[in-house]
Amino acid sequence: MQIKSMIKAIAHLACFAPLGYLVYAVNNRLLGGDPQESVLHLLGYWSMLFLLLCLTVTPLKQITKQSQLLHYRRMLGLYCVFYLVLHLTMFFIFYLESNLYLLWQEVVERPYITLGMAASLMLIPLTVTSTKKMQRLLGRRWKKIHWMIYPIALMALGHFIWQSKADLNEPLTYMAWLLILLGYRLYRRFIR
Numbered sequence: 001m002q003i004k005s006m007i008k009a010i011a012h013l014a015c016f017a018p019l020g021y022l023v024y025a026v027n028n029r030l031l032g033g034d035p036q037e038s039v040l041h042l043l044g045y046w047s048m049l050f051l052l053l054c055l056t057v058t059p060l061k062q063i064t065k066q067s068q069l070l071h072y073r074r075m076l077g078l079y080c081v082f083y084l085v086l087h088l089t090m091f092f093i094f095y096l097e098s099n100l101y102l103l104w105q106e107v108v109e110r111p112y113i114t115l116g117m118a119a120s121l122m123l124i125p126l127t128v129t130s131t132k133k134m135q136r137l138l139g140r141r142w143k144k145i146h147w148m149i150y151p152i153a154l155m156a157l158g159h160f161i162w163q164s165k166a167d168l169n170e171p172l173t174y175m176a177w178l179l180i181l182l183g184y185r186l187y188r189r190f191i192r
Contacts, residue, residue, distance in 0.1 A: 001080045004068075011072060012158035015079040019086075036094050043087035044116075048156050050080035052177055055153060059184045074130055077149075081127050084120060112162035122148055153178055 031038035054076035061069040096102040159170040
């Protein structure tokens with residue numbers, strides 16, 4: 001039991017490491033000429049990365065037959081939301097100066113922001129229903145709600161690709177990761 005707690009504590013520290021790096025990088029002026037933009041993009045990037053890691057847990061558990069991996073799926077999903085909230089807060093406060101009208105304008109006029117905002121809003125019911133109590137309360141409906149993670153992931157990656165104007169190699173690598181995960185799930189469903 002103590003080893004399990006220690007592993008979980010290490011996992012939490014690893015999930016907070018990007019934020020620690022960010023604080024260090026800001027304090028030591030390591031983020032280049034436009035640190036605000038770097039912080040915004042890094043927060044969005046880590047949110048997307050935690051989303052992909054969360055989706056990777058189930059196939060990894062099925063392939064390795066290590067059911068204890070499932071203990072980390074919810075944690076990774078909540079860290080995805082944590083970094084997303086920081087990403088959205090950064091965008092709203094530093095780019096839009098907390099102006100709701102400007103936020104509405106950005107969402108309406110920039111399709112990649114529309115896509116990212118839609119994915120963010122769709123994550124709310126998943127976050128609210130992520131507890132074991134909600135799982136028991138909702139029964140089979142819980143799985144239907146959490147199935148939304150797949151379109152959310154596609155939308156989040158669409159947002160990432162769309163806003164990556166120059167080099168598409170990295171965004172397309174993450175899209176390939178997601179497509180492999182979706183393909184694996186379809187394969188499992190088909191053979192069942």
